[in-house]
Amino acid sequence: MKRVLLIVGGGIAAYKVCELIRLLRRSGIGVRCVLTDGGAQFVTPMTLAALSEAPVHTSLWDLKDEAEMGHIQLSREADLVVVAPATADLLARMAAGIADDLATTLLLATDKPVLAAPAMNVRMWLHPATRRNVDQLRADGVTVMTPDEGAMACGEYGPGRLPEPAAIADAIIAALNPDRRLAGRHILITAGPTHEPIDPVRYIANRSSGRQGFEIAAACAAMGARVTLVSGPVTLPTPPGVERIDVETAQEMADAVAAALPADVAVMVAAVADWRVEAAAGQKLKKGTMAPGLSLVPNPDILATLGHSPARPRLLIGFAAETERVVEHASAKRVAKGADWIVANDVSGDVMGGEANAVHIVTADGVETWPRASKVAVARQLAERIADAL
Numbered sequence: 001m002k003r004v005l006l007i008v009g010g011g012i013a014a015y016k017v018c019e020l021i022r023l024l025r026r027s028g029i030g031v032r033c034v035l036t037d038g039g040a041q042f043v044t045p046m047t048l049a050a051l052s053e054a055p056v057h058t059s060l061w062d063l064k065d066e067a068e069m070g071h072i073q074l075s076r077e078a079d080l081v082v083v084a085p086a087t088a089d090l091l092a093r094m095a096a097g098i099a100d101d102l103a104t105t106l107l108l109a110t111d112k113p114v115l116a117a118p119a120m121n122v123r124m125w126l127h128p129a130t131r132r133n134v135d136q137l138r139a140d141g142v143t144v145m146t147p148d149e150g151a152m153a154c155g156e157y158g159p160g161r162l163p164e165p166a167a168i169a170d171a172i173i174a175a176l177n178p179d180r181r182l183a184g185r186h187i188l189i190t191a192g193p194t195h196e197p198i199d200p201v202r203y204i205a206n207r208s209s210g211r212q213g214f215e216i217a218a219a220c221a222a223m224g225a226r227v228t229l230v231s232g233p234v235t236l237p238t239p240p241g242v243e244r245i246d247v248e249t250a251q252e253m254a255d256a257v258a259a260a261l262p263a264d265v266a267v268m269v270a271a272v273a274d275w276r277v278e279a280a281a282g283q284k285l286k287k288g289t290m291a292p293g294l295s296l297v298p299n300p301d302i303l304a305t306l307g308h309s310p311a312r313p314r315l316l317i318g319f320a321a322e323t324e325r326v327v328e329h330a331s332a333k334r335v336a337k338g339a340d341w342i343v344a345n346d347v348s349g350d351v352m353g354g355e356a357n358a359v360h361i362v363t364a365d366g367v368e369t370w371p372r373a374s375k376v377a378v379a380r381q382l383a384e385r386i387a388d389a390l
């Protein structure tokens with residue numbers, strides 16, 4: 001039986017952890033709970049003990065606890081440590097390596113993978129200190145889930161809600177059963193927009209956030225692949241285990257892709273600008289009586305170049321952002337660009353820059369329509385689909 005050590009922090013969302021324990025037990029996963037002092041203000045040890053069918057640990061200084069189940073032993077018997085709700089304070093203490101109670105001592109002493117499901121007020125989540133702590137924890141290899149967005153117990157609205165228990169259970173199950181089928185493969189991914197300069201201060205760009213490409217890079221790396229991520233200008237942290245090459249223009253992206261070959265798989269997610277300004281001005285253009293005309297020339301098509309190159313990866317995947325006749329355009333693009341699959345999405349709604357995505361996978365065999373899901377879930381599903389195809 002797989003075992004989870006569940007650290008319950010002090011937030012109103014602690015009540016949702018009761019449902020999480022029930023879901024995990026139903027999936028045959030053993031759960032042992034550690035309750036922080038703050039957590040004990042919201043749920044009782046009795047509730048957690050009854051649901052987990054195991055004693056609940058609260059204090060570092062409880063001698064009986066130490067004799068029967070020392071803190072090292074608690075983490076030793078677990079396959080995964082889960083922190084839910086991970087409050088701003090818990091994340092801060094984890095990021096700083098502070099060990100001033102049973103929960104944080106365990107987190108510092110464990111050599112097991114750690115998954116944190118944050119929950120806090122929207123301003124606390126968006127505070128630069130929390131941003132730094134989350135970046136640090138991710139760099140340290142902790143999986144920090146993205147909180148849900150919506151109405152909060154404190155009456156505010158925004159990101160900071162604990163992910164739904166079912167989503168946390170899914171993440172736990174995935175973390176407990178690592179799929180390493182992409183080990184030994186080199187996967188080349190492009191992501192983000194490109195910036196095409198008009199003059200030294202102005203450029204042509206698009207609304208791509210890079211999120212979907214970064215999540216695909218993270219999912220492939222988690223499955224053991226060596227991942228090279230060629231990224232346009234974005235404001236995203238590099239996923240753990242991914243080699244990132246930052247570029248600005250389409251031409252730089254094309255050069256970086258060529259330099260990163262050979263690859264077993266290429267996933268071209270970047271929203272590459274189709275045109276660039278033929279001759280970008282060397283100095284800032286001055287406001288005059290007439291608006292300047294821009295003479296545009298086509299950029300290299302990175303996907304199509306790869307599709308028709310002798311160095312073509314064994315599996316070549318393109319993306320197609322469309323606002324109408326999505327599948328029809330994607331099918332034509334697949335053939336024209338020499339790709340194996342096109343992942344097509346309708347970007348007429350809030351997909352670009354948003355959290356969720358609804359995609360169709362267009363292959364030589366037909367079209368699969370995937371249900372609308374988070375970009376994280378789409379990425380994981382695509383990485384699995386890639387592993388199936390190799």
Ligand code: C5P
Nearest residue numbers: 268269270272300301302303318319320
């Ligand atoms: O033709 P369109 O831009 O819609 O095609 C989208 C697909 O082609 C994406 O996979 C994108 O990354 C890739 N592409 C490219 N180089 C370009 C334009 C698009 O690799 N210059």
